[in-house]
Amino acid sequence: MALCTSQLQFANAALASCASLSRTASFSSPMLVARLRVLGPLRSLWSLSNSLVDPVAAAERLSSSAAYTSSSDQPSTMSAPWPGAGTSQDGRNTQARYGGDSGSSRGGRGGGRGRRGGGTRTIEQERSYHGGRPQMQNPGRGYQENFEQEGNGYGRNGAGVERGGNGFGRGGRGGGRNGRGSGMVEERGNGRAVGGGSGERKRGPPGGSMSAAAVQQHQRRAPPVSRRPPAQSQLIDETLSESEGEEDRPAVDAERSTTGGSGGNPAFITETRFDSFNLSPPTIKALHEDLGYEKMTVVQEATLPACLDGKDVLAKAKTGTGKTLGFLIPAIERILARGGRRSSNPDIEVLVISPTRELAQQIEAEAKALLKYHPLRSEIIFGGSNINSDRRRLESQPAEILICTPGRLQDHLDNTPSVPQRLKGLKVLILDEADNLLNMGFRPAIEKILRYLPGQRQTLLFSATIPPQVHTVSKLALKPNHAFIDTVGEETEQTNIQVKQSYAVIPLADQIGATFHILRQHIREERNFKVLVFLTTARATQLYAQLFQGIGFPALEIHSRKSQAARTRTSEEFRKGSRVVLFTSDVSARGVDYPDVSMVLQVGLPTDKAQYIHRLGRTARAGKEGEGILMLAPYEKYFLKQVADLPLEQYGPVPIEADIRQEVQRGMSRLEEKTLVQAYVAWLGFYNTFCKNLGWSKADLVQQANFYATECLGMSEPPALLRRTVGMMGLKGVPGLRIE
Numbered sequence: 001m002a003l004c005t006s007q008l009q010f011a012n013a014a015l016a017s018c019a020s021l022s023r024t025a026s027f028s029s030p031m032l033v034a035r036l037r038v039l040g041p042l043r044s045l046w047s048l049s050n051s052l053v054d055p056v057a058a059a060e061r062l063s064s065s066a067a068y069t070s071s072s073d074q075p076s077t078m079s080a081p082w083p084g085a086g087t088s089q090d091g092r093n094t095q096a097r098y099g100g101d102s103g104s105s106r107g108g109r110g111g112g113r114g115r116r117g118g119g120t121r122t123i124e125q126e127r128s129y130h131g132g133r134p135q136m137q138n139p140g141r142g143y144q145e146n147f148e149q150e151g152n153g154y155g156r157n158g159a160g161v162e163r164g165g166n167g168f169g170r171g172g173r174g175g176g177r178n179g180r181g182s183g184m185v186e187e188r189g190n191g192r193a194v195g196g197g198s199g200e201r202k203r204g205p206p207g208g209s210m211s212a213a214a215v216q217q218h219q220r221r222a223p224p225v226s227r228r229p230p231a232q233s234q235l236i237d238e239t240l241s242e243s244e245g246e247e248d249r250p251a252v253d254a255e256r257s258t259t260g261g262s263g264g265n266p267a268f269i270t271e272t273r274f275d276s277f278n279l280s281p282p283t284i285k286a287l288h289e290d291l292g293y294e295k296m297t298v299v300q301e302a303t304l305p306a307c308l309d310g311k312d313v314l315a316k317a318k319t320g321t322g323k324t325l326g327f328l329i330p331a332i333e334r335i336l337a338r339g340g341r342r343s344s345n346p347d348i349e350v351l352v353i354s355p356t357r358e359l360a361q362q363i364e365a366e367a368k369a370l371l372k373y374h375p376l377r378s379e380i381i382f383g384g385s386n387i388n389s390d391r392r393r394l395e396s397q398p399a400e401i402l403i404c405t406p407g408r409l410q411d412h413l414d415n416t417p418s419v420p421q422r423l424k425g426l427k428v429l430i431l432d433e434a435d436n437l438l439n440m441g442f443r444p445a446i447e448k449i450l451r452y453l454p455g456q457r458q459t460l461l462f463s464a465t466i467p468p469q470v471h472t473v474s475k476l477a478l479k480p481n482h483a484f485i486d487t488v489g490e491e492t493e494q495t496n497i498q499v500k501q502s503y504a505v506i507p508l509a510d511q512i513g514a515t516f517h518i519l520r521q522h523i524r525e526e527r528n529f530k531v532l533v534f535l536t537t538a539r540a541t542q543l544y545a546q547l548f549q550g551i552g553f554p555a556l557e558i559h560s561r562k563s564q565a566a567r568t569r570t571s572e573e574f575r576k577g578s579r580v581v582l583f584t585s586d587v588s589a590r591g592v593d594y595p596d597v598s599m600v601l602q603v604g605l606p607t608d609k610a611q612y613i614h615r616l617g618r619t620a621r622a623g624k625e626g627e628g629i630l631m632l633a634p635y636e637k638y639f640l641k642q643v644a645d646l647p648l649e650q651y652g653p654v655p656i657e658a659d660i661r662q663e664v665q666r667g668m669s670r671l672e673e674k675t676l677v678q679a680y681v682a683w684l685g686f687y688n689t690f691c692k693n694l695g696w697s698k699a700d701l702v703q704q705a706n707f708y709a710t711e712c713l714g715m716s717e718p719p720a721l722l723r724r725t726v727g728m729m730g731l732k733g734v735p736g737l738r739i740e
């Protein structure tokens with residue numbers, strides 16, 4: 001057992017990432033242990049390679065591996081209740097993603113209308129809850145890092161942490177809105193008069209969750225943790241009710257109202273009608289009657305002729321302008337062109353590849369809507385879901401259209417013989433977010449997939465950003481005589497004109513407070529606020545989300561460290577919700593079509609200009625209006641040069657009022673140590689990749705990271721890292737690092 005927890009988790013990560021090597025659909029524990037021995041040497045290889053590739057591929061590898069791990073559907077993060085946000089949050093947590101032994105708990109459900117609060121479990125309870133699974137092995141053992149990577153994240157090695165069992169519990173779903181439903185969960189969850197149940201998290205013993213030294217230090221520093229539930233902040237109550245009560249108040253800037261629908265950019269829709277093209281009646285019927293679209297958007301009008309002609313197309317169009325239908329419509333028509341009846345075991349005639357799971361799900365929903373009156377089917381496969389159930393679905397109900405993420409498709413190409421077989425009849429290949437899929441991170445997967453596909457096919461590549469180098473690599477997939485259709489042009493603005501863009505330069509130590517201020521300002525101005533806050537890493541996202549939840553903000557959380565089930569739920573919740581803030585990593589940066597997002601706030605350095613544009617593109621979609629704010633630390637100001645051609649104006653003053661400071665401090669004191677440690681390590685990993693751009697030496701990097709730990713996270717000293725982690729980050733011998 002001494003081998004178990006920490007080693008097992010790390011090695012499990014290696015296994016998971018090596019899923020494509022092991023090609024094993026499921027492991028029993030003894031098998032796993034045996035494999036670990038064999039794969040031991042692979043660990044460092046994995047870590048190293050993971051640090052050297054683009055995050056997207058790694059995210060995919062990791063996500064496709066989740067089905068192999070025992071904890072991918074572990075219950076996860078606590079959620080705070082709030083009044084007025086029309087959605088509920090499922091407090092689920094994925095602890096120790098690779099390894100199973102988490103001390104996390106699942107709370108019971110409270111009553112009411114889906115508001116859920118935190119509860120508390122003790123470790124003992126948690127053990128019995130999980131049937132006595134071994135937990136808390138290796139107390140005091142240092143955490144183990146692997147390089148964390150997000151959907152579209154930073155170029156290389158943002159570091160993250162996966163660690164041994166941790167001894168805290170949470171969960172519990174709380175009470176209902178307006179005091180209905182009690183939310184009594186576990187021993188301490190309780191219902192709240194307004195805003196539903198809430199519960200308490202308590203700091204667990206330090207076993208396995210952080211380095212012993214760090215835990216000791218942190219405990220010395222940490223303020224005593226209140227056993228009271230995190231009371232809804234009066235400040236937030238007031239802010240929310242201010243905007244809630246102002247039904248009749250005109251939007252602050254009616255011109256820029258984000259929810260008006262028909263307002264916005266008239267240039268989005270053309271005068272060209274779908275029925276003026278020779279599309280099949282079932283497609284027209286679905287467009288008119290189900291989707292409610294009669295006229296084409298600019299990109300649809302520009303690309304449909306070439307796509308319907310069977311040409312290969314590389315298309316560039318601004319975010320939120322209907323590219324999805326732009327490629328789905330001609331692809332479906334292409335299947336119909338072959339004539340004949342539907343076979344019981346059809347080929348996969350259209351293959352759509354998406355870089356993220358959320359986007360794949362969204363494309364599939366749109367495909368299903370378009371197929372409503374067609375005798376054709378679509379199917380989806382993506383990482384993080386059960387690969388065996390994929391296989392069953394693919395074999396029992398084969399579909400003509402397959403939508404997938406690259407990692408999972410690779411798995412099936414290797415392990416599900418019917419998939420490569422059925423791909424032999426492929427007619428149309430679509431790469432959505434093509435520049436991302438052809439980027440270094442995904443390219444090996446895409447190259448491999450291409451080897452399985454027939455040369456005689458049509459290929460469609462779509463994105464809002466096509467950097468010059470994409471023209472070179474696109475040759476991997478496109479025929480030389482392909483059409484490049486650019487509906488944006490290099491000379492014109494690359495972002496939607498109806499989005500107001502600004503930037504604020506805020507010292508690192510003030511950024512949480514500044515985020516609070518900006519959110520509060522927006523909530524006051526925008527009655528139906530719906531905000532996306534992008535953070536640089538999954539762990540920073542987790543920290544912000546938990547902090548804002550803890551002080552009663554209507555906050556949701558999504559990133560690659562969450563189980564796929566939680567990601568899907570959160571995504572749906574945000575899609576349907578209003579008066580809500582989603583803290584997110586770059587898993588939401590591209591393609592995701594959340595309706596009526598009123599503001600996008602980017603905190604910290606975007607990886608590049610394209611990433612800035614894609615994140616910003618989550619608002620002001622389908623011709624609507626929106627606002628985007630970029631918050632940079634003073635040392636990140638250089639990034640403004642990269643977006644100098646975009647109309648960013650300086651955001652007004654960002655005073656961090658005393659009440660905000662107090663709230664932030666309160667929220668901070670309620671965070672678990674491991675959240676702080678993980679955020680620190682991720683920060684170090686992320687900025688490690690940008691040292692050159694920032695003009696930092698490694699010593700500068702460490703100094704800044706340590707400042708982040710002490711001045712922003714409130715730790716008494718920076719946490720200690722494992723020697724191996726330091727080596728993996730290339731920081732050996734750098735002064736200022738604490739090593740276990």
Ligand SMILES: Nc1ncnc2c1ncn2[C@@H]1O[C@H](COP(=O)(O)OP(=O)(O)OP(=O)(O)O)[C@@H](O)[C@H]1O
Nearest residue numbers: 293295296297319320321322323324464591593622
């Ligand atoms: N012809 C149309 N008329 C009106 N709305 C449309 C039309 N076509 C698509 N839309 C809507 O526009 C929104 C944005 O579409 P979509 O998600 O395809 O954008 P996109 O260009 O792929 O964006 P991104 O670059 O962010 O991926 C969706 O809600 C979609 O349903």
